[in-house]
Amino acid sequence: MKYSLLSLTIVTLGLISCGEDDTPPNTSNTAEYFPLSLNSSWSYTNESEGQDSQDNMFVFGTQQENGVQYTNLDTQELNSGGFMVGLLTQNLVRKDTGKLIVNGALGGVPIEGLPDISIPLNNAVLFDPNALGGTQLNIITGSFEETIMDFPIIIEYSSITTQEQVLSSYTTDTQTYSDVIQSKIVLNLEISTEIQVGGTTLTLPILSSQDVLVVENYYAANIGLVFSKETIDYTLEDLSGIPGLEIPLPEQNTSVSTATLTSFEIGN
Helix, strand or coil: CCCCECCCCCECCCCCEEEEECCCCCCCCCCCCCCCCCCCEEEEEEEECCEEEEEEEEEEEEEEECCEEEEEEEECCCCCCCHHHHHHHCCEEEEECCEEEEEEEEECCCCCCCCCCEEEEEEEEEECCCCCCCCEEEEEEEEEEEEECCEEEEEEEEEEEEEEEEEEEEECCCCEEEEEEEEEEEEEEEEEEEEEECCEEEEEEEEEEEEEEEEEEEEECCCEEEEEEEEEEEECCCCCCCCCCCCCCCCEEEEEEEEEEEEEECCC
């Protein structure tokens, strides 16, 4: 199984439009919202502060894990620029009754300066075409402690994947797609530290509970991931009154990145 850090860069958001349908797809629909057949490939353009990068994801083969067969996706780039391409190619994926399932770990934190974390993705569902909008597909929680500038830093995280809308049509800046499902990944972080004052241990918040990362994904029938938007947004607590405590993070950050499908080929 493959594990590595995922990175996000600040980008501008392309214009999109879509048509909505409040009902889930018909459960008898045989459409695949992420085909995993051999010889399939997807090319994406990632936008970052007016600068573009490219990702080319393809089906590399299959792999057995605990008696279950997964698909191994890979990319031609050494370091994937897009969050979702990185997530998909650095782990193992499989299909089950229409659902896209990922097994591995979400490695790293999408904010420069934070300690590395590893959120386990033990057969986590990325989308379910037969689930109603608003259905929570996964809830993963945990915590860990690191030391920064001689201060103990406690990080609590919660990752929630939600099935969102069913779209009769969806338009990116390059193409209009029919029969598209939307899902969302939200990473919530809460960060605190402890200091000693006159023999008493005080807990101080560094980052109040906030949805630091929101990833919105769109999957088109018989094609796969066609658009992904990642938003980072957080504001730290005011720590200026604590001598010696310097957190290597900007006090506030809001950034958006996008990955847009530009071409694809689905194998037999």
